[in-house]
Amino acid sequence: MKNIVLTRVDDRLIHGQVITAWSKITSANRILVVDDEVASDPFMAKVLKIAAPSTVKVDVHGIEEAVNLLKKEDEGDKVMVLVKYPDTVLSLVDNGVPIKELNVGGMGAKPGRKSLYKNISVSEDEKLVFKKLIEHNVNVSIQIVPDAKKIEIQKYL
């Protein structure tokens, strides 16, 4: 199994906070973006790949391929898993990827979502997904940047 150093829900996927603060604190040398939609769009995948520092290898995969990749032998890589939506994480967990910690870093306001904590907004369905993840013993917390306080999500659900 690959060594996952951070799993993060962030609808912007790779951006400033991720390529500077988070990649430094986790020492990640690989980023795995898991998103069926982005994986089917070669141009968007390329945009994500050039957004990361040259020292970090970026892979963009749909859920099925991502599960296969994560279950491969650990060859010393430190992998940061980035997803747009919590249900992607639930799919990974349901498919046997051992995720114990989930960082919620960016879920912007949009139709159907309500503010949960400051700038983090969720829909009713997404709340349910978080509850299921917690039932699966995943520790879910909100933390935008490593210096910010970690907020356990459970009491807001």
Place this chain on the structure above:
Amino acid sequence: MIGILVVTHGDFSKEIVKSAELIVGPQDNYKVLGLKHGDNIEKFESNVLDQIESLSSKEGVLVFVDLYGGSPFNTIAKNLNKLNDSINLECISGVNLPIVLEAFLNRDELNLSDLKNHCLKIGKESIRDIKQDLY
């Protein structure tokens, strides 16, 4: 901790640090100074020297200025001889967001000379042709 001083024309210094903090979170042990229209240049110079003094420690101070040859640059350059006697100081012109971020993120682990070299490298590498990278 290495102190960081950003000296620029106008509010650029204040705002570039605010932008950096948006990405890496709140920072300390830094100062910003902006030269405004109508400012007295001698007063500005003494402010710059005072701020360098206030940031000074055995780890040293890294100064960023915006424009090579501009007044913030000149203010630092003309005082370098004097400053070098008492303060461990490095100065970089052409400040941009990537180098400010790198300075904040790496100042606990690198010594002043290595931090300066790292920032110079990052600053240059961060200016890229996006279309060329994509197509």
